[in-house]
Amino acid sequence: MRQLPVVRLVCCAGRGYPAGLPWHCAIKMVLIRQKTAQISLALLASVALLAPAQGNAQRLSRAVQNILDQAQSIEARFAQASDAEQQEAALSEMEKLIAQCSDVRGCQVQSLTPVYRRMLQPKGQAEGVQANEDALDEGDEDEDPINFTGQSVPDAAGADALLDERNKRFVQMVQFNPAVQEGIRRWLTDMRPALMESYVNYQYLRPHMAPAFQRAGLPEALLFGIMAKESNGKVHVSSRAGASGPLQFMPATGRRFGLGPDGTGFDTRFDARMSAEAAAAYLLERYEQLNGNIELSLAAYNGGEGRALRIYNQSGGRSFWDISVYNQFPGETRDYVPMVIAAAWLYLHPSEYGLRFPRTWGAGRVSQIQLKRATSINELTICLGNARGSNGYQRALRNLNPRYRINDPLPEGTTLTVTNTIASLYNRYCVTGKRAETTRQLMMSSVNGALVHGSTTPVGEVRVSELTPTNAPSQATPQRASAPAASTAPARNRTQQRQQRTRTHRVARGETLNAIARRYQCSVQQLASANNIRAPRYAIQPGQTLRLTGCRK
Secondary structure, eight states: OOOOOHHHHHHHHTSSOTTOOOHHHHHHHHHHHHHHHHHHHHHHHHHHHHHHHHHHHHHHHHHHHHHHHHHHHHHHHHHHOOSHHHHHHHHHHHHHHHHHHHTSTTOOGGGTHHHHHHHHSOSSOOTTOOOOGGGGSTTOOSSOOOOSSSOOOOGGGOSSSSSGGGHHHHHHHHHHOHHHHHHHHHHHTTTHHHHHHHHHHHHHHHHHHHHHHHHTTOOHHHHHHHHHHHTTTOTTOBOTTSOBTTTTBOHHHHHHTTOSBOSSSOBGGGOHHHHHHHHHHHHHHHHHHTTTOHHHHHHHHHHOHHHHHHHHHHHTSOOTTSHHHHTTSOHHHHHHHHHHHHHHHHHHOSGGGTOOOOOOTTTTOEEEEEOSSOBOHHHHHHHHOOOTTSOOSHHHHHHHOTTSOTTOOBOTTOEEEEEHHHHHHIIIIISSSHHHHHHHHHHHOOGGGGOOSSOOSOTTOOOGGGOOOTTSOOOSOHHHHHHHHHHHHHHHHHHHHHHHHHOEEEOOTTOOHHHHHHHTTOOHHHHHHHTTOOTTTOOOOTTOEEEOTTOOO
16 A cells, blocks of 8 residues: 655645545544654664763763873872972873873863873073974874773774785785794793883984885884894994994995995994884895895805895795795704884784883984083983883983984084984983982992092091191201202102103003093093094094193092
8 A cells, every 4th residue: 555645644634624634634644643652762772871971081081081090180289399209290190190081081182282282391492402393293194193091003004905916915925834833933932121221212212213114104103123033223332243233234235235435434334224224125125136025035144145146046946935946045044034023013913912011201302402512422311310110211322313422412502313202311310400410410420539649548547647726836956957858849740741751551451531531530532632532522542542641639
């Protein structure tokens, strides 16, 4: 039976049938009433179902609002703090609140980061800090956000596998290859500390290294895997075979790809940015040579491209895991390939293995500072302190500024690459104030200051015989007192002249000009000038003989 529309029903009702409607109109009204009842029941059911959800949403909304209110309260207490201890307590409370926010559904950590940054920012940002606060607004989605949870993998890691069409093969290789599975097991057991260290170091280096791989179309995870196995992210590492830098280039290979001594005494293999660019170019060359074979390209990176190409050609293009191919590589390379792939896989899929990478509080936010007083990386390491649960900033400072060693004197005005967090801490603690002065005192201290030279008197004590009262008459006659002075003065002068002519120091391994200057109580500039040593590096070599001109000891 055809159903009539409501308009038709109205027409029927308007034709003068007060006592009743035509059959088709009556049926239509019944149908409409039934439909209305069904809709009403459905609406009631929907309301009943939505009520708990709305209650949960309201509770979540209240929880988020409570966190935001707490953040404002903490910031207000920080602003009103009368000393550094109260400020530190407020910062610690803010860090806990951020961690709490990450566990509450609907709470956006990005909404708290501006508050946290304002608290870190010292009053009157120094001119030497080049950080652009506008670039750190919560709406900035292009940059890597501060990783407060310590669990997320950067989006720039790309796909879940390596190299476009080979994604599925790579996934299968990881999931079903016992050698790679063994590598994952090793990274998660005895080598877990090395993996954690590699991750932290890489987060500071990532803005300088990852772009090279991204431009080359290579996955960032592969970069992390290579770096973790080669150096644990330590820029200054060198092997007994002669490989150097975060990605361990040999001298000859480095020269082919633009790395090596730059004429200033610095080897650019230690430069993270240049090393990443060279590694990307090297891998692209190997991929082309070896028909895009991931394992053989990694084997070439570790065991030599000549050997890898020869084995590939002789085997007719067989897989790295073919026993006839596998056994031709040295043991180090056979271990290297699955370990790199395993580290790359863990970088992409940490949660599958219960892996929680350390927090790296703003490591990807690059800035610069211009030193307002002479210092060294070691001195900065002390005054900067450390974030809770971290080992401090010495490794980050070294990695970001590879031209300087930890005790190299850094003159006032030197520009250092840092993060925004380090820049804020520098202006707050390392320029003036109690911590800056305490750090300077620690840097000037050495064992020589505790030693007694030419006397058995304990440090800080004076013999009674050395005290001469000003009102006591002299017991010696003028003749007897003047005779020794006349006889010893020329000898003392000759000794002093001879010492001034001949005093030198032979540089031992690990010594710096700054340490030698402190030992002999003279300035670095005096020693440098007397020995034709150029600033700002003040480079010296083991076995070098230094003239101690102007030194008091």
